[in-house]
Amino acid sequence: MASDYDPQLFQELVPHTHEEVVAALKEHLGDYRFQHCLRVEKQAMTIAETVGADVTRAGIAGLLHDYAKERTDEEFQVMITAQHLSADLLDYGNAIWHGVVGRYFVEQELGIHDEPILQAIGRHTIGDPQMTTLDKIVFVADYVEPGRDFPGVEDARAALAIGLDQAVAKELQETILHLVQKQNKIYPTTFATYNELGTN
Numbered sequence: 001m002a003s004d005y006d007p008q009l010f011q012e013l014v015p016h017t018h019e020e021v022v023a024a025l026k027e028h029l030g031d032y033r034f035q036h037c038l039r040v041e042k043q044a045m046t047i048a049e050t051v052g053a054d055v056t057r058a059g060i061a062g063l064l065h066d067y068a069k070e071r072t073d074e075e076f077q078v079m080i081t082a083q084h085l086s087a088d089l090l091d092y093g094n095a096i097w098h099g100v101v102g103r104y105f106v107e108q109e110l111g112i113h114d115e116p117i118l119q120a121i122g123r124h125t126i127g128d129p130q131m132t133t134l135d136k137i138v139f140v141a142d143y144v145e146p147g148r149d150f151p152g153v154e155d156a157r158a159a160l161a162i163g164l165d166q167a168v169a170k171e172l173q174e175t176i177l178h179l180v181q182k183q184n185k186i187y188p189t190t191f192a193t194y195n196e197l198g199t200n
């Protein structure tokens with residue numbers, strides 16, 4: 001288990017400097033979301049350190065999790081077709097696409113091919129019943145970073161103080177409740193994730 005930030009590993013995983021990656025992110029996001037990404041990077045690294053996971057990958061995936069968030073619907077639809085992804089995805093929207101489909105923008109535009117990183121970015125919008133520790137770290141860091149102030153965020157932070165799995169469960173419960181309240185569609189994988197990781 002690698003639990004320290006490793007600049008050499010960063011170089012192996014990312015064909016750019018950290019500054020260049022931050023500049024690319026800034027170019028594609030408005031300031032509010034850009035700042036959120038910087039906070040998620042830090043939060044993900046902190047959680048990784050706490051649980052003894054890979055701090056370097058957690059930082060990279062946290063930083064880039066919303067890289068594609070501000071692309072147009074058309075860009076996502078083109079990518080869904082080009083990557084031969086499930087046509088069911090076309091029935092959803094940006095909230096799902098920017099992770100599941102966004103990972104391909106990260107791969108193609110930034111040249112990052114590390115599957116654990118891409119998977120954590122891909123799963124941050126829908127979860128997965130088989131989420132890895134890295135997937136969970138990005139999923140939770142996105143939800144509890146210090147800029148978040150929605151009702152229930154303190155409960156999620158309290159759950160994280162107990163453990164990462166507790167925070168994942170809380171986030172799944174709250175997210176599903178929130179989506180139902182707004183009468184939004186829920187991606188099937190999210191229900192499967194809830195059944196596996198969000199219940200007692």
Ligand SMILES: [Fe+2]
Nearest residue numbers: 065066098124
């Ligand atoms: Fe996101």
Ligand SMILES: [Fe+2]
Nearest residue numbers: 036065066142
């Ligand atoms: Fe986010």
